[in-house]
Amino acid sequence: MNTVSATGLVDQTLGLLDATDLPLAAPAAAAARDLSRHLALRLRDHVRPRLSTLGAPLLCVVGGSTGAGKSTLVNALVGRPVTRAGAIRPTTRQPVLIHAADDAPWFLGENVLPGLRRTRGSYTGRQATPSDDRAPSSSDAATDGLLMVQDGAVPRGLGLLDAPDIDSVEDANRQLAGQLLAAADLWMFVTTANRYADAVGWGLLADAAARDVTVAVVLDRVPEGAAGEVSAHLREMLIERGLAHARLFVIAEQPLDEQRMLPDDSVAELRQWLTHLGSDAEARRAIAARTLAGSLRQASDDVARLAEAVAEQRDAEGELCQQVRQAYAEAAQAISEASANGTLLRGEVLARWQDVVGTGEFFRSVESTISRVRDRVGAFFTGRPAPVDSVEEAIETGLHAVIVDAAAGAAEGAAARWRTTPAGRELIAGRRLDVNGEGFSERAATEVRAWQGDLLELIRAEGQGKRFAARMLSLGVNGIAVALMVVVFASTAGLTGLEIGIAGGSAVVGQKLLESIFGEDAVRRLAKKARGQLDERVRALLEADARRFTDLLGDAPTQPAEFDDVARRLAALSDQLSAGASATGEENG
Template identity: 55%
Template sequence: MSAVNWHDVAVTSRNEQDEPHDEQRPPSSSAGALAAVALLEEVRGDLGAAALPLALPDVEQARRDAAGAVAQLDDYILPRYRRLDAPLLAVVGGSTGAGKSTLVNALVGHPVTRSGAIRPTTRQPILLHHPSEAAWFEGQRVLPSLSRIRGYVASSPVPASRAGAVPDAGAMSSLVLVADPAVPAGIAVLDAPDVDSISDDNRKLAAQLLAAADLWIFVTTANRYADAVPWKLLLDAASRDIMVAVVLDRVPPGAEREVSEDLRSLLDREGLDAAQLFMIPETTLDPLGMLPAGAVLPVRTWLGELAADAAGRSEIARRTLNGTVRALAGRVAAVAQAAREQEAAADNLEAAAVSAYHDAAGRILDATRDGALLRGEVLARWQDFVGTGEFFRALEQNVGRFRDRMGAFFRGEPPPAVRVEAAIETGLQAVIIDEAANAAEDTDQRWRTDPAGRQLLGTADLSGTTPGFEDRAAAEIRAWQEALMELIRTEGQGKRTQARWLSFGINGLGAALMIVVFSMTAGLTGLEVGVAGGTAVVGQRLLEAVFGEDAVRRMAEKAREDLHARCQRLLEEERQKFLTRLPERDERAPQTLAAHADALVRLADAA
C-alpha cells in the first residue's frame, strides 16, 4: 500500500502559456488537417469575442453556451485535434456519494484520492497517468486553465479518508497529477468533483472536466440512477457520441437483474445503447477504505483492453472528437441566433431614440413655419418695431409711397430691432427645449418597456434634457441669427442693393427676414391670423423692396434650412445620452458565427 504526497509542478494560466511544443501541432501536415485546426482556432476567437450584453430572454443560457464552447475548444477539441495519438482521458464522474473516488482507488489498487462521508470530498481534481506519459499532461495541452500540481506516491499506506489532496476550496483551479504504474499506458483516469455538488464551483468544474473527456466512467448507485442531474449530463454525452461506461455502485444482493434491466432500458431509450454497464455489489470496505479487488475487476479489465488497443483508442478519440465537433456546431448556431437577437434588440432601441428625436425635430420645424412663433412677445416686439396698425393699412394701400418713410424709420438700427431678435431667440429656445424634453421622455419610456432598455438605463433618469442644453440651444440660435445677418450682407453686395439695405439697417432687415421665415399662419386663430398676417406682409414687402421677390424667397428658404439643420444637430447630440449606452457591436458577428456553425457541420461530416 502507498500514500500520495503533493508538490507544485507548474502554475500556468491560459494567458501565460509557453510557446507550443511538438505535441500541440497537428499530427498531420496535410492541408486538410491544418485547415481544420485553423477553422477551430478562428471559431474559438470569434466565440470568445461574441458579445451578448443585452438582457434578453434566454441570454444567460446563450452566454453559458458560448463560454462552454470556448472552454471545450481549449480543453478538448483543439488539443485532441492536434494530437489524436495522445493518451485517452477517462473522466470518472457522477453524483454526490456515488463512490467515484472509491472506484478510482480500487482501479489502481491503493488509496490515491480521498473518499469519505464529508461532502464534497473531491474538491481538487486528480489525474492519474502512467509514469511514461507524464509529458502529455504536465504542459498545458489539455485543460489549460488549470494549473498543475505534481503528486507522488509514497511508501507508507494511508487510509482513503486521508489520501489525496487535503480538501481545499482555494485549490479548485489546479489539477493534481499523479504518475502511477498501476494506470495502463494509453489511458489517464481523472477523478472529478460531484456533478450535483452543493458547491457551485464544484459543479462547474465537474462539467468542464467531463466536457474534456474522451470517454466517461459514470458512477451512480442502485437507488439514484434515475436522478435528473446525472441524466442531463448523460444526454449531453449522447449528443457528443462519446463512449460511456456506467458503473452502478452498491447494488443490493438479489437486485442485480432488476436494476440493471431498468437502467439498460433507460440508456437505450436515450440513445446510449452502446454504453458499457458495470455493477459493483453492496459490500463492506476494508480498513483502508478499499473495495475488494474482484469488485472492480471487470472495469479494470475493460480499461486495460482499451489501453492495449492503439487502433481502438484512435477510433474512440476520433469518434468522440467528431461527435463533439458536431455538438459544437449546434452550440455555435445557438450563439449566432442569440447574437442576431442582440442585434435586433439594439436596433430597436436605437430606432426608438432616433425616431423620438426625429419627431421632435419635425415638430420644431413645424413651429418655425406655421406662424406659432409670431405670437406673444415676438409679435409685440415686432409691432413696437414697425409701428401701429395704421402703418400696416397704409403699407397695404401703397407700399411704394411709404418706402421712404420705412427707410427713415429703420435708419440707424434702432434698439427695437434687437429686441425682436431677442424675443425670437427666447421663443425659439423655449420650443427647442420643450421638444428635446418630450423626445427624452418618450425615449426613456420606450426603453423602459424593453428588458434590454431597462438594463441599460438602470437607475439613471434620462427623461429630461441634459445639463447645459438650454445654453447650447441659445448659442445655436444666436449663431443662426448671425448667419442670417451674413446672408443679408452677402445678398446685398451690389452697390445699388447695398445702398438700400444700408438705409434700412442690417438688424432691421434681419428681423424682417426672421419674421418671413416664421410667416405661415396655419397655427394661428382668430385675431392672431390677421395681426400675424399683416406682420409677415410688412417684413416680406420690405425685403422685396430691397432685394427683389426671388432673392427674398431664396434667403428665407436658406435661412429655414440652416435653422432646421442646427436644431437637428442639437437634438442628435442630446440623443447620444441614450445611444452611448448601447454596447459596441460587430454587425457581422451573427453571420460569421452562423457560417462557422455550417463549417463545423461540414468538418464533422467529412470526418
C-alpha cells in the same frame, strides 16, 4: 483533415464568441450567454488540443453524483488511495488526474484543459497530496486547478480524472465538474442502485450522447440479488437515450477495508477494459476521433443557436433605436412646425418687431391695403428705425424655449417607450434619461445664436453687389437678418409671408423689406436656405442628445450570418472526422 485549417476554424469560432457579449435583456440572452461560455470552454479545453493529434492519450473523466463512490472507484482501479474518499460532502474538492509516467508531457502541458493550473502530487500513504509546499492541500484547495499524480498502475495512453460531484452543493464544484466532463474523450459515469434514475446525471448523459462521447457506466453498490433487475432497467434507459453502445459495469455492495478501499476483484473487469483500451492505439484513436467529431457537431449546433440569439439581439437593438429615433423625430417635427407656423411671431417677438417697423395701427393698415406697405417700407429706409437687438433677443429666447421643451418631451417619450421592453428597462434602470441631458439648455442656446450668425453670413453673401449697399446700410445687416427670421418663422413648405399670411402684417412687412433689397426670388431662396440651416442645427442637437440612449446599446452585435457560416464549416469538419473514424473502425473490424 488539414489540422492547420481546422485549428484556424476553431480559433475563428473562439474569436467570434469572445467578440459577442449579447448585452441586451432579450428572452434568449441569458441562456445564450451561458451557452457561449460553455462552448468556448469546450473548444479551448478539448477540441483545439485534440485537433493537434488524435493519437495522444485519452482523458477519461470519472463523474457522478454526490456519494456515488467515484473516488473509491478510482482508488480501487489504481490499487491505492490516491484520491480522497470519505463521508464528508463534497469529498472531491480539487480534481485529481492520475497518469502514467510516459504520458506526463501530454497531461502536464497545456494540451488538455489549458485554463486550469497544474500542481504535481505524490502519494503519502493516505492519499495524493501536493509535492509543492506552497500549494494548498487537496482537502481545501480551490477548485481551479488539477492535482497531477503519476502512477504506474494507470495504463499508458489513458489518464483518469476524478472530478467533483455533478450535483455538488457548491456552485464552483458543479461548474468545474461540467467543464471537466466537456473536455473528456471518455466518460466513466458512476451511479448507484438507488440513484441511477436521477435527473441531473441523465442530463449530462444526454449531453454525452449528443457529442458521441464513449461512455462507460458503473453501477455501484448494487444489493445482493438486485443486479439483474437494476442493470436491465438501466440498460433500457441507456438505449432510450441514445447510449446503446455504452459499456455497463456492475459493482456489488460490499464493505470497504480500513483504507476505505474496495476489494481488488470488484473492479477487475473494469480495470481489464481500461488496460486493453490503453494498449490499443487504434481503438484510442477511434474514440478520440468519434468524440471530437461529436464535439464539433454539437459546436455547430450551438453556434447556430447563437446565431438566433444574435439575430434576436439585433432585433431588440433595432427596436430600441427606432423608439429613440421616433421620439426625437417627433421633437424635431414639433420644433420645425413651431418655428414655421407663426407661433414664434406672437407675444414678445411681435411686440419688439412692431417697435422696429411701426405702430400697431400700421400693422392694421397693412392688412387692408397692401400698396401702403411699399410706402411704409420706403419711409422705413429713409427714417430711423428702432434698434433690432430686442427683436433678436426675443427670437433667441422663444426659439430656445421651443427647442428645450421639445427635447424634454423626446427624452420623456423615449424613456417611456424603453420601459415597455425588458431590454430597455434594464438599460435605463437607475438612470435619469427622461429629462434633458446635462448641459442641453446651454448647447441649445449656442446653436440658436450660431443659426442667427448663419443668417448674417447669408445676408452678407447675398448683398455683395454695389446696388444693395445703400439699402443694406440703411437698415443694417442685423436688421435684415431679423427680417429674414420673421419671414422664416412665417413660412411652411417653402411658402412665405404674403402667400399664407401667417401672423398678419408682421410677415408681410418682413417680406416686403427683403424683396425691396434682394428681389422676390432671392427672398424665397434665402428663406429656404435659412430654414434648412435651422432644421439641420436642431437635428444635430437632438441627435447628440439621443445618444444618451443609443450609447447604452454599445457596439452593434455580430451579424448572424457570421455565425451561420462558422456553423456550416464546423458541421463539415465534423462529417470529415466522422467519416475517418468510421473507416478506421471498419479496418479494425
